[in-house]
Amino acid sequence: MATLPFPAAQSKSKFPSRFTHFNYRATLSKLFFTTPFLNHSRRRNLSVKNIASDQRQDLQDPVTRGDSLDTSVPDSGSIAFRIKYHAEFTPSFSPEHFELPKAFMATAESVRDLLIINWNTTFEYYVKMNVKQAYYLSMEFLQGRALLNAIGNLELSGAYAEDLRKLGHNLEDVARQEPDAALGNGGLGRLASCFLDSMATLNYPAWGYGLRYKYGLFKQLITKDGQEEVAESWLEMGNPWEIVRNDISYPVKFYGKVILKPDGSKAWIGGENITAVAYDVPIPGYKTKTTINLRLWSTKVAPEEFDLRAFNTGDHAKAFAAVNNAEKICYILYPGDESIEGKTLRLKQQYTLCSASLQDIIAHFERRSGESVNWEIFPDKVAVQMNDTHPTLCIPELIRILMDVKGLSWKEAWNITRRTVAYTNHTVLPEALEKWSLELLQDLLPRHVEIIKMIDEELIHTIMAEYGTEDLDLLRQKFKEMRILDNVELPDTVIPLLVKSRDSSSVDAIEYVDEVEDPDEETESAKEEEPTEEEEEKEENDVKFEPDPALPRLVRMANLCVVGGYAVNGVAEIHSEIVKNEVFNEFYKLWPEKFQNKTNGVTPRRWIRFCNPDLSKIITKWTGNEDWVLSTENLQILRKFADNENLQAEWREAKRMNKMKVAAFLKEKTGYTVNPDSMFDVQVKRIHEYKRQLLNILGIVYRYKKMKEMSPEERKACYVPRVCIFGGKAFATYVQAKRIVKFITDVGATVNHDEEIGDLLKVVFVPDYNVSVAEVLIPGSELSQHISTAGMEASGTSNMKFAMNGCVLIGTLDGANVEIRQEVGEDNFFLFGARADEIAGLRKERAEVCG
Numbered sequence: 001m002a003t004l005p006f007p008a009a010q011s012k013s014k015f016p017s018r019f020t021h022f023n024y025r026a027t028l029s030k031l032f033f034t035t036p037f038l039n040h041s042r043r044r045n046l047s048v049k050n051i052a053s054d055q056r057q058d059l060q061d062p063v064t065r066g067d068s069l070d071t072s073v074p075d076s077g078s079i080a081f082r083i084k085y086h087a088e089f090t091p092s093f094s095p096e097h098f099e100l101p102k103a104f105m106a107t108a109e110s111v112r113d114l115l116i117i118n119w120n121t122t123f124e125y126y127v128k129m130n131v132k133q134a135y136y137l138s139m140e141f142l143q144g145r146a147l148l149n150a151i152g153n154l155e156l157s158g159a160y161a162e163d164l165r166k167l168g169h170n171l172e173d174v175a176r177q178e179p180d181a182a183l184g185n186g187g188l189g190r191l192a193s194c195f196l197d198s199m200a201t202l203n204y205p206a207w208g209y210g211l212r213y214k215y216g217l218f219k220q221l222i223t224k225d226g227q228e229e230v231a232e233s234w235l236e237m238g239n240p241w242e243i244v245r246n247d248i249s250y251p252v253k254f255y256g257k258v259i260l261k262p263d264g265s266k267a268w269i270g271g272e273n274i275t276a277v278a279y280d281v282p283i284p285g286y287k288t289k290t291t292i293n294l295r296l297w298s299t300k301v302a303p304e305e306f307d308l309r310a311f312n313t314g315d316h317a318k319a320f321a322a323v324n325n326a327e328k329i330c331y332i333l334y335p336g337d338e339s340i341e342g343k344t345l346r347l348k349q350q351y352t353l354c355s356a357s358l359q360d361i362i363a364h365f366e367r368r369s370g371e372s373v374n375w376e377i378f379p380d381k382v383a384v385q386m387n388d389t390h391p392t393l394c395i396p397e398l399i400r401i402l403m404d405v406k407g408l409s410w411k412e413a414w415n416i417t418r419r420t421v422a423y424t425n426h427t428v429l430p431e432a433l434e435k436w437s438l439e440l441l442q443d444l445l446p447r448h449v450e451i452i453k454m455i456d457e458e459l460i461h462t463i464m465a466e467y468g469t470e471d472l473d474l475l476r477q478k479f480k481e482m483r484i485l486d487n488v489e490l491p492d493t494v495i496p497l498l499v500k501s502r503d504s505s506s507v508d509a510i511e512y513v514d515e516v517e518d519p520d521e522e523t524e525s526a527k528e529e530e531p532t533e534e535e536e537e538k539e540e541n542d543v544k545f546e547p548d549p550a551l552p553r554l555v556r557m558a559n560l561c562v563v564g565g566y567a568v569n570g571v572a573e574i575h576s577e578i579v580k581n582e583v584f585n586e587f588y589k590l591w592p593e594k595f596q597n598k599t600n601g602v603t604p605r606r607w608i609r610f611c612n613p614d615l616s617k618i619i620t621k622w623t624g625n626e627d628w629v630l631s632t633e634n635l636q637i638l639r640k641f642a643d644n645e646n647l648q649a650e651w652r653e654a655k656r657m658n659k660m661k662v663a664a665f666l667k668e669k670t671g672y673t674v675n676p677d678s679m680f681d682v683q684v685k686r687i688h689e690y691k692r693q694l695l696n697i698l699g700i701v702y703r704y705k706k707m708k709e710m711s712p713e714e715r716k717a718c719y720v721p722r723v724c725i726f727g728g729k730a731f732a733t734y735v736q737a738k739r740i741v742k743f744i745t746d747v748g749a750t751v752n753h754d755e756e757i758g759d760l761l762k763v764v765f766v767p768d769y770n771v772s773v774a775e776v777l778i779p780g781s782e783l784s785q786h787i788s789t790a791g792m793e794a795s796g797t798s799n800m801k802f803a804m805n806g807c808v809l810i811g812t813l814d815g816a817n818v819e820i821r822q823e824v825g826e827d828n829f830f831l832f833g834a835r836a837d838e839i840a841g842l843r844k845e846r847a848e849v850c851g
Contacts, residue, residue, distance in 0.1 A: 079156070080163040082110035092238050101237065103169045104147070104177035107160065108240035111150050115282035116243070118291035126205045130368050132380060134206040135361055136196070137353060137394060138387035140189025140333065141210045141294060143281075144606070144771025145178040146241050152610045153201075153284040180770045181239070182216020182232040183296070185333060185729065186686040187797045188426055190602075190771065191571075192387055194797070197603040200285030200292045201630070209357040211349060212242075212279050212296035217333045220729050222670075222767040226742030229732050241281050242296070248278040250359040252299070252352050258447045266404055268447040274299050274326040276356035286605050286630065297356045301326040336733045340440070347436065347444055354393040358384075362401060375408060379419035379566075386565070388426045389434040392557040395421055395564035396451040404447070410454065423561035423568050424598070426794050428578050429690070434557040438488060441555055452555060456484040457491045459563050466590060469498055476545055481586045484563060486554040487547040562587045562594070569598040571795035572816045574836055578791060599816060600795040604632050607801045611775035614654035615805060622647055655780070655806065662780035665773075666725070666764055672752055674723045675759040682777055682802070683785040684727035684769055687737040690792040693726060696785055697744050700724050700763060704751055707760060715760055723762045725777065727769035741765065774798070779805050783830075786811035791836035793817075 087098060087106040126133065148171075151160050161171040184190065192208065199206040218229035256271025276297040284291045301322050311319035329348050337343045365381060366373055384394055395417055402413035427433065442449045463478050475498075479490075490498075547553065562568050562584055570576030576597035580588040588595050609616050609629050620626050622641050628634040641647045659676040667673055683696050707715050726744050730737030748763035766773055784802035786793075786809055793815035803809060803820050810830035811817040821829040834842060 077163065077166075079110065079159050080166055082113060083107050083163065083167060086110055092240075098167065098169075100169065100173055100177050103164070103167065103174045105238070105240050107164065107174055108147055108178070111147065111154070111156075111160075112241060112243075112282065114154060114156075115150065115284055115291050118284065118289050119280075119282045119293065121289060122291050123293075127368060130381070131205050132383065133364075134199070134204065134383045134385060135357065136192060136206060136208045136385050136387060137357055137391040138189065138192040138208065138210055139350070139353065139390040140184035140186075140387075141181075141192045141196070141208060141296075142184030142186070142189030142771055143181045143193045143294075144775070145175060145180060146281075147175045147178050148610055149197075149606055150284055153197075153286045153605065155287060179234040179237075180772050181241075182234040183210060183213055183333070185217045187600075187795070188388060191600055191797055194601065194603045194606075196283045196292060196294060197285070197605060198601070200283050200290050201288060201603075201605070203285065203288055203290045204292075206292055208283070208292075208294040209353065209360075210294065210296050211330050211333075211353055212298040213333045214327075214331050217729065218732060220768040222741070222745055222765055226745060227730055227738050242279045243281075245278040245280055248360070249275050250356045252276050252355045254348060254351070254444050256446065258450060265407070266447065266450075268400070268404065272322075272325065273305075274301055274329070274352070276352055278356075278360070295357075295360065297330070297352060299326045299329040299352060334731070338733055343437070343440060344444065347440065350390050351393050351397070351445060351448075354391050354397045357391075358394060358397050358401060375402065375406065375412065375416060378416050382420055384421045386421065386423045386561060388424060389557040389561055392423075392434070392561050393445070393448065395560055396445075396448040396455070399451050399455075400447055403451075414455070414458065417564060419566055421561075421565040423565045425558070425561075425568060425570055425575075425579055425583070428575070428583050428794065429792060433583075435486065435554040436557065438485065438553040438555055449555075452484060452560065453491070455560065455564060456488075457493065459484060460491065460494055462590070464494070464497065472498070478586060479545060482559065482590075484556055484559045486556050487551045488553050489547055490545055558584075559587075562591075566594065567596060568594050569596045571598060571600045572819065573597055573599060574791075574813070574818050575794045575815060578836065599819060600797050600800070602797050602800050602804070604629055604804065606775075607778070608804050612654075612658065612779040612805055614657050615651075615779065618647070618650050618654055621650075651806065655782070658780035659782075660780075662725075662777055665776045666766070669766060670764055672748075672762065672764050674762050674764065675721060678721035678723045678759060678762070679783060680723050680725060680781050681783045681785070682725045682727075682781040682807075683787075684725070684766070684774065684777060685796075685798055687728045687730035687734075687740055689736060689740075690789050692787050692789065693728070693744065694740050695787060696724075697726075697740070697747055697763075700751075700761070701747060704747075704757070704761060707757055712756075715757075719760050721759050721761075723764065725764050725766060725781075727766040727773060727777070729769065774801070778802055778807070781805070781807045783807065784809050786814075786817055787832050788812060788814050789839065790814045790834055791839050 083103075083106045086109040087102060088095070090106070090109050092105045093099075093102040148157070151157050157171070164171050164174060184192070192210075196206070196208050214235060216232040216234060219232050221228040221230060252274050253268065254272040254274075256269055259267050259269055261267055276299055279296045279298055281294040281296065282291050283294055305322040305326075307315075307319040307322070310316075328345065329352055335342050335345045335349075337346050361382060361384065365378060368381070384398075386392060386394060398417045398420065399410075399413045402408045402416060403410060408416070438449070441452075459482065460479065463482060464475065467474055467478060469475065568579070568584065568587075570579040576595070580592075580595050584595070608619070616629075619628055619635065619638065623634055623637045628637075638647075656676065659680060662680060663674050663676045683693060685691055687693055703719075707719060710718065730741050744763065745765050748765055751757060751761055751763050766777070778798075778801050781802055784799070784807045786796060786799045788796075788811075790812045791814060793812075796815040796817065799809055799811065799816055799820055803824060808828060808830065809817065809820065810832050811821075812833040813821070813831065813835045817829075821831070
């Protein structure tokens, strides 16, 4: 028998007798392989939506061994059994105590057991149905804490809360022990995580692919000098949600050279070799057995790459060189790219994600295909969605695998790729539309540069077919705007066509002249018009469109995405229009059918149901049920109660309860005491000039100065007490953004210690803003600022989260603000600043005045 000490609720140092001398081994079979905790009357078979047809397919036979799993509440005590089992047999902590950190690990591992069962069921079902599957590739997945979300989706919150109380702990206290997964930074990563949650909830067959960053972006500290960065420690105590798949790994190569094989095909050999190992994180859907997967790649090298001889001779740096080069790929999200080493590391990260993921996707396809693999139907079974330009190398990598490994022709590989890959654009900012040095790419990925040049050549021929070859100036303009390779000479196959076109035009002109001029003058006239050698050379250079040697040669990744994919979407209506009319206008005129809009969204499970239970109870009460959690259209039922005083009173009380939580949180994190009866004015997002935190804080400085000019009576009459809350990270090398953080904290230090102003104005910068912080701040906010320069914010998702939690927005007509304003009504949205279509004119006017 095994003895495991668990403290009683009243004392963390004593062992409760009811938990001692418990025979876990004797009950293990009962615990995991029988189902006393399942309600058989609520058997639910798994269903799945085929993303190709958007049709739900149901499997009539049970898809689990022995019985179908259910998400109903287990019998009392069964969850405690699972937690106790993991506390003893999956130990991450010493056995003497059952403190909060250990309680969290054991609780999470017990939830993971359920998720693994559902995950296996879901995966087997996908294989059996052989449906088309979506694969979402993203450099970021900003998940936040997983425990409360997982048990909420499994409908086990009450059961876990009850059984943890029996073990001496509160569920909320246990959940707070979980660090946020450091796999993302901003809206790009949060969108990816919301997508996974929603796809699982809607029973879509989908997987996410990302990188398993050891340190994430960074942990933000706020000191007297402003922002300071230290390494994240989220993996220090282990990650109970991940499942390492040591049997699933793929080789990834860098550098080397390309050789021509005797059969005419090409092979990429030599270079630096690493291995990408899979770590799986189950993603449960809400009120469904569907549990999809987030597969993260970690990098290493084979043991033989460790130079034992160098180590034994004392050259430890040389001994570890290969190991360090491999492992550092997954150290940091967005390593600084000011140096060539930083640029190389970023490119290695992007290629590792693409190569490992595509090898895995192709392996899945081949296993499902059995002995006969028909590559022509690959796009009918696989959809690869690139979240921004970071996974762009999927396009040449898929072509490389199909051609060099699977033996397909260029035409076949190119056709399959164009029908498989799609691209989500997230920005209109030029610096965010990635461009890579051609020389760097050539050095690191020589075979892919060859393939990119082939794609560029295909594009050139398409442009020439569309616009003809007579007007070289027009072609020069189109090539400059549309080519994938920027400031790079034209392919050899194109020059003869342009020269021939030019010569044909000259001949046509001469023939026309012959018809109208005196034939006796032909010889003399021809001699006079005969070009010199210098003129011929100049004309040939005009045809070649020679690059400028003073400018860098670049690969435009966004252009490659548009050319190599079957769809391009913006992430808000106004953003999609800018994408079509400005960012990719030439491509839109060529392929209008490719362009579409998909306004971003957020999951209402995490962002109302779980993070704001007080408001959720009110919504459920007044709408009559919880259907709104899955179908937010049901929130419209509340319209008919908008003037009901009882609803308004309940709503105000819920808001105040949330504000009290915010006040307690701010005190804990910053030391500042704020009055919960003040208006909470919040701007939390990545620190960037275009997001205009600087404008906001300057407005606060102006308000403070005006207050100081007034008497106490005037101040009280003119101003509503306000707490201005900021949060967000400035990128480590973004000097101006870090100056903004410093300025905000300095203003706060001045205002918050001014006894004359008191509670009329407070300024608080919340350090290390992340998903968990957002889950506290958003429910308690009353005014939220979304004042980006119009036309620069692609969508935004925090604006949606604030609006969903009963917060009024002040914002520009930018991104999703436009659609939110349409939904909530103009009277419920404070409009600020110029519209996107006015910005260009304003800039032109300013340039003329200043010029």
